Amino acid sequence: MLRALSLVVVALVAVLVATASAPGAKQQLELLKAADYPGLQHLHYQFGPIKVAAGQNTIEVQINNNKPQVPGFITRFAPNLVFAKSGKVPGVDVVHLHHGVWLIKGVPTFAAGEEKTAFTVPTGYGLHHDPKDLWLMNYMIHDLTASPTDVYLTYDIDFLPDSEAAAAGITRVRPLWMDVAGIRAYPVFDVLRGGGSGGRYTFPDQAQGDERKAIGPAHTYTAASDMTIVSAAGHLHPGGLWTDLTSTRDGQEKLLFRSEAKYWEPAGAVSWDVSMTGTKPEWRVAVRKGDRLDLSATYDSGRASWYESMGIDVLFVADGIRPEAVDPFSGSIDTLGLVTHGHLAENDNHGGTGSVGPDARKLLAGPPVSKVDILHYIYARGNLGAAGRKGRPPAVKAGKSLLFTNLDSTATIDWRAAAYHTITACKAPCNKKTGIAYPLADAKISFDSGELGYGPAGFTPAANRNTWQTPKTLPAGTYTYFCRIHPFMRGSFRVTKKG
Numbered sequence: 373m374l375r376a377l378s379l380v381v382v383a384l385v386a387v388l389v390a391t392a393s394a395p396g397a398k399q400q401l402e403l404l405k406a407a408d409y410p411g412l413q414h415l416h417y418q419f420g421p422i423k424v425a426a427g428q429n430t431i432e433v434q435i436n437n438n439k440p441q442v443p444g445f446i447t448r449f450a451p452n453l454v455f456a457k458s459g460k461v462p463g464v465d466v467v468h469l470h471h472g473v474w475l476i477k478g479v480p481t482f483a484a485g486e487e488k489t490a491f492t493v494p495t496g497y498g499l500h501h502d503p504k505d506l507w508l509m510n511y512m513i514h515d516l517t518a519s520p521t522d523v524y525l526t527y528d529i530d531f532l533p534d535s536e537a538a539a540a541g542i543t544r545v546r547p548l549w550m551d552v553a554g555i556r557a558y559p560v561f562d563v564l565r566g567g568g569s570g571g572r573y574t575f576p577d578q579a580q581g582d583e584r585k586a587i588g589p590a591h592t593y594t595a596a597s598d599m600t601i602v603s604a605a606g607h608l609h610p611g612g613l614w615t616d617l618t619s620t621r622d623g624q625e626k627l628l629f630r631s632e633a634k635y636w637e638p639a640g641a642v643s644w645d646v647s648m649t650g651t652k653p654e655w656r657v658a659v660r661k662g663d664r665l666d667l668s669a670t671y672d673s674g675r676a677s678w679y680e681s682m683g684i685d686v687l688f689v690a691d692g693i694r695p696e697a698v699d700p701f702s703g704s705i706d707t708l709g710l711v712t713h714g715h716l717a718e719n720d721n722h723g724g725t726g727s728v729g730p731d732a733r734k735l736l737a738g739p740p741v742s743k744v745d746i747l748h749y750i751y752a753r754g755n756l757g758a759a760g761r762k763g764r765p766p767a768v769k770a771g772k773s774l775l776f777t778n779l780d781s782t783a784t785i786d787w788r789a790a791a792y793h794t795i796t797a798c799k800a801p802c803n804k805k806t807g808i809a810y811p812l813a814d815a816k817i818s819f820d821s822g823e824l825g826y827g828p829a830g831f832t833p834a835a836n837r838n839t840w841q842t843p844k845t846l847p848a849g850t851y852t853y854f855c856r857i858h859p860f861m862r863g864s865f866r867v868t869k870k871g
């Protein structure tokens with residue numbers, strides 16, 4: 373399990389050059405460096421093998437004994453996902469880590485999604501590890517294809533054993549998890565196209581109506597005693613722009629840190645081809661007893677809808693006000709950070725080129741129907757590229773609904789073997805090649821079914837129903853859609869005029 377790893381060296385390269393979020397632009401982004409000590413170990417662990425069922429998108433929790441076997445300090449943590457057979461990192465459009473959370477002594481401590489943020493604590497600080505600590509691995513691995521596979525979750529830890537002289541000078545930190553949607557198995561919220569203002573939506577600040585149900589109490593934290601935050605880094609999903617961490621004292625609010633999503637993705641803020649920024653090595657912020665921390669997440673809402681989004685910051689805090697800590701209400705704080713890694717090769721298949729089927733708007737209408745079943749990853753009517761009449765957009769009269777039923781997840785199918793599917797509007801023709809940046813939920817008229825299927829309530833993304841009806845309000849026209857769990861799945865239907 374345990375072997376030294378040289379990959380960490382790659383992460384220490386100070387500067388890299390890559391394509392920036394503006395298409396064609398080049399920018400240099402400085403990489404956040406890890407602390408170094410005499411006797412520091414670079415440990416590599418793998419959790420698994422994990423059997424991933426065809427099309428899987430479920431959440432699991434298991435005991436994780438893959439951890440340092442002596443006491444010491446963790447000073448850096450970098451997650452990844454690899455195929456069990458080849459050891460290679462899967463393309464993000466094939467299998468991806470929706471999220472992994474390393475729970476230590478019952479507390480969520482490290483986390484990653486496909487943005488793969490590496491957590492660092494600055495020189496002089498460390499998360500103390502005791503081999504007796506209980507580690508749990510909570511993970512959601514998303515198979516975007518109809519084929520099963522085996523993977524390992526991997527993580528690289530910088531570790532300073534207590535037996536090293538340098539360990540004597542390390543100050544202990546603890547994790548403080550701030551989550552806009554709460555601390556629960558599936559803390560998510562939806563960002564709807566056109567929500568918020570000016571093409572940007574900030575959660576929870578701008579949440580309206582039902583969206584407010586997703587607001588979690590963990591987006592705020594009131595300090596029970598003086599403390600110093602020594603590092604912070606954010607987690608967002610595609611479409612995410614930044615998280616903002618603020619502190620409020622006596623009615624005055626100050627920004628402490630903006631963790632920015634720096635997109636390498638040529639199409640902009642639409643994929644996992646992104647790096648988040650973490651606080652700079654010298655960043656230390658004083659929090660006085662009674663200060664209220666608050667976290668928000670801002671997404672782009674101008675281009676597309678983003679369903680089941682997240683907004684998390686993991687902070688590491690030391691007790692008391694450290695001598696070098698800056699008080700945000702009297703001093704000035706550097707609110708900008710550095711990326712924790714560069715562009716990752718698993719994000720190279722962007723999609724959106726060529727075509728994988730006809731333009732449904734140009735096809736003859738299929739027969740009038742009231743129902744469309746989904747079986748074996750195929751929409752029975754109007755599936756993109758299906759031969760003959762089955763491939764034509766089924767017709768439904770304006771004012772009526774089409775009923776979709778997912779037969780790949782029924783109440784009697786074992787939920788671990790089930791495949792959840794969605795019917796999510798995407799801009800016609802929605803027939804380009806699948807990749808990390810295509811298709812998107814970018815239709816002018818948004819609709820989304822939720823993840824049709826069954827699973828333990830609150831513990832899977834399943835809607836716990838396997839049917840969905842199209843809105844009766846859709847005006848006449850041809851509608852194209854995809855499954856956001858298995859984005860190679862595409863389909864269409866046509867709303868015809870009344871009478």
Ligand SMILES: [Cu+2]
Nearest residue numbers: 792793855858
């Ligand atoms: Cu699907």
